[in-house]
Amino acid sequence: MTDVLAPGSTIGILGGGQLGRMLSVAASRLGFKTHIFEPSATPPAGHVADRVTTAGYEDAEALAAFAASVDVITYEFENIPTSALDLLESQKPIRPGREALRISQDRLTEKNFLQDLGLQTAPFADITDQASLDTALAEIGAPSILKTRRFGYDGKGQARIKTPEDAGEALAAMAGAPSILEGFVNFSHEVSVIAARGVSGEIACFDPGENVHRDGILHTTTVPARLSTGQRMDAVLMAGKILNALEYVGVLGVELFVTPQGLIVNEIAPRVHNSGHWTQNGCTVDQFEQHIRAVVGWPLGDGQRHSDVVMENLIGDDVDRIPELAKEADCAIHLYGKAEAKAGRKMGHVNRVVKAQA
Amino acid sequence: MTDVLAPGSTIGILGGGQLGRMLSVAASRLGFKTHIFEPSATPPAGHVADRVTTAGYEDAEALAAFAASVDVITYEFENIPTSALDLLESQKPIRPGREALRISQDRLTEKNFLQDLGLQTAPFADITDQASLDTALAEIGAPSILKTRRFGYDGKGQARIKTPEDAGEALAAMAGAPSILEGFVNFSHEVSVIAARGVSGEIACFDPGENVHRDGILHTTTVPARLSTGQRMDAVLMAGKILNALEYVGVLGVELFVTPQGLIVNEIAPRVHNSGHWTQNGCTVDQFEQHIRAVVGWPLGDGQRHSDVVMENLIGDDVDRIPELAKEADCAIHLYGKAEAKAGRKMGHVNRVVKAQA
Known part of the structure; x- marks a missing residue:
């Protein structure tokens, strides 16, 4: 392939969960088709994809047919078996590349990588x-x-x-x-930076969001985060350092602890990230479209925020609140099309637009 | 069916063009699946729909199977054959209802209807x-x-x-x-109101947009339109009158000529409308989601605008400008996934966010 894909091309997405679903919708806005590869039956992304392959990552034949049918391959999660990646990569480019996966698949490798870059970790x-x-x-x-x-x-x-x-x-x-x-890191709060790097090396970051977790799962992301101008700049520079070191193409999530001793990297995720969902209602080009733009070699959006947003995850039974949430003005609903609301399962999220930027 | 559909239900959409495509995306945000009915092969909406039926409107068997597979039926265009509507309506509710179709399918009937409501026409x-x-x-x-x-x-x-x-x-x-x-109507400019009515009769309007046509096709819509406060109120009241008279459920487009003698109705369209595409980047709930919300019996969005927007249609070769348009900040791209860029064919549109509301 050339580095730049034209509308009408097909993007292969490994994983058919909510991230694949929202990537698929973003791809459609730019005129691209998507083909989802997912072992589970009736994946949420399948409702809004042009094609779905239901097969396991050990199914070489299915992987080869999938690769043959697409122009570029991306993914919604980092734990893709190496053998599958080897096979796919022999046929079509995978963006973000293997190095990002190798590092983020292993917490020890990731920590060593971050330390080697001169970044603070726990x-x-x-x-x-x-x-x-x-x-x-x-x-x-x-x-x-x-x-x-x-x-x-x-x-x-x-x-x-x-x-x-x-x-x-x-x-x-x-x-x-x-x-x-x-x-243990003695931090006051956690923030995350959703950053992107294009094929020609340009970088664009969204404003850092402040994350609150509940029972080990992200509960809310609030933008803007409580950060000094200096901290905000540090966060963006750290994300840029990671992106460049990995020669990364796509969107990357970087979770940071805010401490009196500076920002400490908690972890990185080589994909669109739950803490970046606020961009759907805060930015003209959201994280999903930003990822697609990077993967197809298009110019990146500038990451500018037109509105302040509070994102709230809807976990398990939270989805029963939808009739009430639908009545709220400035509350954008995003549901994932999952049939069963199990405890701890991410069913959707809402973005509350709290203030527009003048 | 009950009046209110739960997420996971399926919305049948007659017509698989760009309007059906964007309706399908909006439906997915609220957790609904869509099933597209479209005579032409490989319809744009099919890229982002759960199911597609490729069949003609005279195919009773295909229509019956389609109706059986969905929970409610809506449409992206008004010229659906009466025989098909009769068959579908015997199985599932069609929203907006038949009266809106009967009136808008015939220019003479429509003009008489508008005059009977006391509205000015040419x-x-x-x-x-x-x-x-x-x-x-x-x-x-x-x-x-x-x-x-x-x-x-x-x-x-x-x-x-x-x-x-x-x-x-x-x-x-x-x-x-x-x-x-x-x-001939001696008008200074044309505006349109995108208005919605829910199952329980509540009405919400988006701000009127100002339309410029080129070669008989919509070229740009600019929001806000040049209208006095009084004219703005008139426009909204006129749309409300039409919606109530039709006991309408869904989004309706009303084109109005602005004249010194007041607002004159040009025509109405019982569906989402090209002149409402700006809402995708100007409102938290856009016209497509608004239509879906009405059709599934959910509360409507309030229609409030968070940003000023200029929508520009990409007709035929305009789509060749995409590489340049993708570089513009605050320019949201929406392509329709059509394979061939024929002259006069609507290939996509861009929404330029020109000013956020404080």
Whole structure:
């Protein structure tokens, strides 16, 4: 392919959840078709995609047919098996590239990468067994948190260690998976930067949002975040450093802890990010379209905010509030088309436009 | 069905063009699926719909299967054959209802309906032959315009009569179709009101937009329109009168001529309207979502504008300007996924956000 795709081309998306769904809608605005690859039946993204392939990541034939049918491949989640990526990459470009996936798939690799860039992270240590955990706890101390190196999200695959006595139970909870101990960071609040880099290296950032979590899941993102001008600039520069180091193409989410000692990187996500959903009602080009623009080689939106927004996730039964939410003025509803409202399941979100910019 | 549909329900849309496409996207935001019914192959709306039926309006079996698969039926164009409507309506509710279609399908019926409501229209006369045209011309005068009563859009099925000598040629251009002669209205500019009425009778209007046409096709809509406060109120009241008279459910477009003698109704369209596309980037709930909200029995958005917008249609080769347009800040691109850029074909539009409201 050339670097720039024309309208009418097809974008392949790995993963058919809500992020794939909103990416698909954004792609349609720019005249692109999408083809979703997803192992589960009736994925939310399928309602608004031109094509859906229902197959597993070990199905080489399905992967090859998928790759043959699209012009570029992107993804909505980072835990794509390496074998599938190898096969796909031999046929079509994958954006963002493999390096971003390699690093973000593994918490230890990611922390080392960030430190090598000169960015601050929580203190951390590689945990392989009880002995390495004891050594790490002696150095990092408690409270701290033990996390599997791979496949964690929304608080899953994590165990808190309040006192050193919790160590054994926490290690057992990892079920033998390679893990990482992260020290406690004394932060006042968490913010995130949704940043994008285009094929020719240009960078555009959205204003940082301030995140509040509940039960380990993002609850609200408020824009603007409480940050000094200096902190705001730091946040954007840090995101830019990460994007350039990865020669990244697409949208990246960077979660940051705000501390008296500066901004500390919590984690990065090589994709559109829940904390960037506010851009749908705060910016002319939202994070989903920004990602699509990057992936197809188009100029990026400038990230400017036309309105202040508070995004609130609708988790599980929250979706029962829709009849009331629909009555609120300036409340934009975004539902994901998921059939069943299980506890802890992200069913949708609302963006409350709280103030327009003059 | 009950009057209120829950997320997860399916909305049937007759017509798979750009309006159906943008309705489908809006429906997805509220968690609804869409099923498109469209005679042409590969309709633009199909790229973002859950299902597509490719069949003609005379195909009773396909219509019945379509109706059986959806919870409510709406449409993106008014010229749906009566036989198809009869069949569909026997199975599922059609919103907006039949009365709106009956009236807007026929220019003569529409003009009479508007006059009966006490609204001003251009002078008009029913034309069946040369004699009735001669009589009408003697009364209404030239310049005037002869239009087929049915199936006209974007300047098609129309012939201008500059002097009475043009009458014969104009009548020939109607090819025997029942027609209407419309007198010339001396207007300063054209505006349109995009108005909505919900199932329980509540009404919400968007701010009137000012329309500029080129070669008989809408070129730009600018919001706010040049209107006095009184005119703005008149426009909204007129739209409300029409909606209530039709017991309308959904979004309706009303085109108005601005004259020193007041606002004169040009025509009404019982659907989302090209002159309402600006709402996608000017309002929290745009005209497409507003229509979906009405059709599924949800509360309407309040129609408030957060930004001033200039909408520009991309017709035919205009689409070649996309690489440049994509570089403009505050320029939202909306392409329709049409494969071929024929002359006069609506390929997309851009919404330029020119000023945010404080």
